Amino acid sequence: MTSATVAFRTPLVPAAACDRGFRFAEFMLVGGATVVLFPLSWLLRRSLGLDGSHFAVGFLTFYGAYVINDPHFAVTYLLFYRNARQRAFSRQFGGAQRIRYLVAGLLVPALLAGWAIMALTSRSAQTLGWMIQLMFLLVGWHYVKQGFGMLTVLSARRGATILPRERKVILAHCFAGWAYAWASPAAPAGQFVEKGVIYGALARPRWLELTTGMIFGLSTVLLIATLVGAWRRRGRTLPIAPLGAFLITVWSWTIYSSLDPLVQYMIPALHSIQYLYFVWLMKRNEARAAEGPPSFGLPVAVRLGFLAVSALALGWFLFRGAPTLLDDAFVARAGRAGAGETLGRTPFFAAFFVIVNIHHYFMDYVIWRRDNPDTQYLREP
Numbered sequence: 001m002t003s004a005t006v007a008f009r010t011p012l013v014p015a016a017a018c019d020r021g022f023r024f025a026e027f028m029l030v031g032g033a034t035v036v037l038f039p040l041s042w043l044l045r046r047s048l049g050l051d052g053s054h055f056a057v058g059f060l061t062f063y064g065a066y067v068i069n070d071p072h073f074a075v076t077y078l079l080f081y082r083n084a085r086q087r088a089f090s091r092q093f094g095g096a097q098r099i100r101y102l103v104a105g106l107l108v109p110a111l112l113a114g115w116a117i118m119a120l121t122s123r124s125a126q127t128l129g130w131m132i133q134l135m136f137l138l139v140g141w142h143y144v145k146q147g148f149g150m151l152t153v154l155s156a157r158r159g160a161t162i163l164p165r166e167r168k169v170i171l172a173h174c175f176a177g178w179a180y181a182w183a184s185p186a187a188p189a190g191q192f193v194e195k196g197v198i199y200g201a202l203a204r205p206r207w208l209e210l211t212t213g214m215i216f217g218l219s220t221v222l223l224i225a226t227l228v229g230a231w232r233r234r235g236r237t238l239p240i241a242p243l244g245a246f247l248i249t250v251w252s253w254t255i256y257s258s259l260d261p262l263v264q265y266m267i268p269a270l271h272s273i274q275y276l277y278f279v280w281l282m283k284r285n286e287a288r289a290a291e292g293p294p295s296f297g298l299p300v301a302v303r304l305g306f307l308a309v310s311a312l313a314l315g316w317f318l319f320r321g322a323p324t325l326l327d328d329a330f331v332a333r334a335g336r337a338g339a340g341e342t343l344g345r346t347p348f349f350a351a352f353f354v355i356v357n358i359h360h361y362f363m364d365y366v367i368w369r370r371d372n373p374d375t376q377y378l379r380e381p
Contacts, residue, residue, distance in 0.1 A: 023241060029277045030150050031245035034252050034263065034270060041262040053262055061265045070315030071308070072272035073360050075279055078310055079374075080105065080363040097371045104362040112358055116351040125342035129192075129199020131354050140181045140254050142361045143271060144174035147249030149368055150274060153378050154242035162238070169219075169226045174250060176219035180212040181255045195353055196344025216255075249274070278368075278378065283307060285377035318356050323349035 028036075044053045087093060088101045112131070119127035148170060152162055162170070182204075189203040231237040252259070253267045283304060290297035297303070326348035344350070368375060 026154070026277070027241040027245060030154070030242075030274045031147075031248040031253075031270065032241070033273075034248050037263050037266060038260055041260050044262060057262045057265045061269060064269055065319075066316065067312065068269045068276075069272045070319045071311035072275050072315075073356050074314035074318060075276070075307065075311040076360050076363050076367065077314060078307065079279070079367050092373070094371055097366070097369065100366045100369075104359075104366045108362045109355070109359050112355045116355055120343075120347055120351060123343060125197050125199050125344075128197050128343070128347070128350060128354070129194075129201070131358070132194050132197065132199060132350075133201055135354050135357050137182055138358060138361050140178040141175075142364065143254045144178045144250050146271070146275060146364070147246045147254075148174050150249070150278070151238070151242045151246040153278065154245075155238050156379070158239045158242070160236075160239055163230075166226055166230060166238075169222055170246075173216075173219040173223045176212070176216040177250045177255050180209075180216040181257075183208045183212040184255075185209065193344075195350035196346050197350045198342040198344070245274075280304070282374060282377045285380045286374065288380075289377070318352060319349075323352040 024032075041053075041057075044056070047053075048056060084101070084105060088098055088105065090098075093101070115131055116128065119125075119131070151170070152167075155162055184204070186206040186209040187204050190201060191198055192201050193199075227237045227243075237243070249271075252263075253271060257264055257267055284300060287297070287300040287303040290303075291300055323346065327346045331345060331347060366372070
């Protein structure tokens with residue numbers, strides 16, 4: 001979900017269209033579960049101790065990635081490359097949208113693949129390390145823009161309009177939060193390890209942390225003032241549940257993600273669930289439309305089930321099958337992962353992980369824009 005997501009201008013679904021139970025479940029799926037996880041984390045540490053709780057949660061999240069995190073990346077490929085030729089060249093899409101498809105679908109993966117191939121063939125951990133640092137820079141952008149997209153869609157489905165000025169203020173808060181999250185905490189340049197790759201990272205100076213922190217603080221004050229002003233003018237502000245989930249996304253998942261060590265393990269899964277909920281929402285409504293006349297397509301459950309199985313299989317291939325095969329063939333069997341090897345024992349896994357992450361951010365930016373006709377299905381109940 002991105003900042004350009006479905007900025008609807010008119011109420012679409014009356015507030016009474018969804019019952020309280022559904023709205024509560026929806027809130028939990030798009031971020032509200034984070035609030036429950038903090039006390040559960042405290043109880044788990046009390047009962048198992050710090051080491052035991054870390055092992056239990058780490059074990060759970062590692063294997064949970066097979067069915068949550070990995071499919072969340074994989075389903076983006078299934079959405080993006082479906083009818084790819086039509087999306088890139090058909091006049092059904094605007095010129096700007098077609099250019100975005102070509103950039104995200106051809107140029108970005110070609111550049112990322114070339115970057116990774118250069119790093120692997122030259123056995124340069126630092127070259128791959130620059131790509132890892134790019135991933136860490138962009139992940140905050142991806143999180144806050146998905147949070148904004150979630151807020152706009154769910155507000156619209158409740159009949160609440162986000163005015164252009166309010167939209168700018170919320171986006172400013174998103175980007176300020178992203179900048180502050182990346183700049184803090186301040187840290188000197190040094191060596192770091194990610195997926196077995198040892199690389200040198202740039203310093204994050206103290207002045208940058210303070211500057212981005214002040215900008216974020218100002219954006220927070222402006223956001224509060226804007227919400228209060230909207231409440232005074234219209235007698236109501238944005239719906240509480242979407243607004244709360246938005247603040248959780250920006251504050252808890254992006255900026256203060258290290259507040260609780262156990263919840264930190266779960267943030268990628270929470271983010272993935274938030275994403276998959278909107279995939280389900282869009283594809284369910286699309287399947288419902290195709291199920292009836294004139295096309296009389298497959299039942300909704302069959303279409304969604306096929307999408308889920310495909311995402312699971314592709315996720316396994318991208319993060320487990322393909323990189324493991326390559327690491328076994330070119331690293332382990334060749335005996336290249338000796339002492340002092342800065343690329344580690346799984347350089348292909350590291351390369352696949354980074355490429356898929358960064359490419360996901362760019363594809364996501366294209367898929368969820370309001371000029372993508374598929375997003376019309378987010379408007380339906």
